[in-house]
Amino acid sequence: MNGVFDLSPLVKHLLLNPLEPYSGWVGSLRVTTRFVIPDYPAQISAYYKDLLPGGLQNCVNQSGIPFNYNQFGLQFQFEQATELELHDNDMNLDPGVKALADQFGPVIFKNAYLSLEKRSMGHRNRFPHLSFHVDRSPMQPTPYSIFSRDPFDPEQSEPRTASTLLTANIVAYLQCVKEGTCDPVTEKGARSQYDLFGNSDMSQVLDKLVLNQAWNEPKGTGELVLQDNRTLQHASYYRDAARQGYRIGVRYVG
Numbered sequence: 001m002n003g004v005f006d007l008s009p010l011v012k013h014l015l016l017n018p019l020e021p022y023s024g025w026v027g028s029l030r031v032t033t034r035f036v037i038p039d040y041p042a043q044i045s046a047y048y049k050d051l052l053p054g055g056l057q058n059c060v061n062q063s064g065i066p067f068n069y070n071q072f073g074l075q076f077q078f079e080q081a082t083e084l085e086l087h088d089n090d091m092n093l094d095p096g097v098k099a100l101a102d103q104f105g106p107v108i109f110k111n112a113y114l115s116l117e118k119r120s121m122g123h124r125n126r127f128p129h130l131s132f133h134v135d136r137s138p139m140q141p142t143p144y145s146i147f148s149r150d151p152f153d154p155e156q157s158e159p160r161t162a163s164t165l166l167t168a169n170i171v172a173y174l175q176c177v178k179e180g181t182c183d184p185v186t187e188k189g190a191r192s193q194y195d196l197f198g199n200s201d202m203s204q205v206l207d208k209l210v211l212n213q214a215w216n217e218p219k220g221t222g223e224l225v226l227q228d229n230r231t232l233q234h235a236s237y238y239r240d241a242a243r244q245g246y247r248i249g250v251r252y253v254g
């Protein structure tokens, strides 16, 4: 297979009504697409309204942290298990998928996997609980990460007990201010690491402010998540504090 199918027609349909999933066809494949957090700025503005007397855009300007996601987290659920060539052997990301990541932040593929050759690339990792961070500096030529669950791997074929959380830099900043560990007067730009939400009721924030990639599709299901380390922070969330989950696949692409 050369590259990923053109998914943009599905996304055009989805954008007509971002609140509702859209099911369509890509060639002979049935695919359902949805936004995990539609109208993200409204969610952020509501949750942090006490910190945003001048509005979210004013905070973006004052903090020096760009924010441009109107819809956050674009998910594609394939009805049949599907091989996707998300990157080439030189770790160049598929340009169509890159454009989607630039517009919507995390891009999630469920019931999908990389080719046998590509599955052997990259490494495995397990991130700390609620320690939001980036994997790459903005200067590195491969600023995107692809996190993966390989359906053919004995360990990763099982559902995972821990989630990967993804949020926009501006949310990490606002939460840091809310928790009293960032001074909005002096702090400019995004940090490369934030410890957040340690005392929060996570049901108030999951899939509202923070995308919850639970890795809990049934046994034998592949899952792939693309994210941009320049604009997003990620962490593990151990849903069961006693179980950290297996290491997920990690690779960097540009």
Ligand SMILES: [Fe+2]
Pocket: 127, 133, 134, 135, 234
């Ligand atoms: Fe990481």
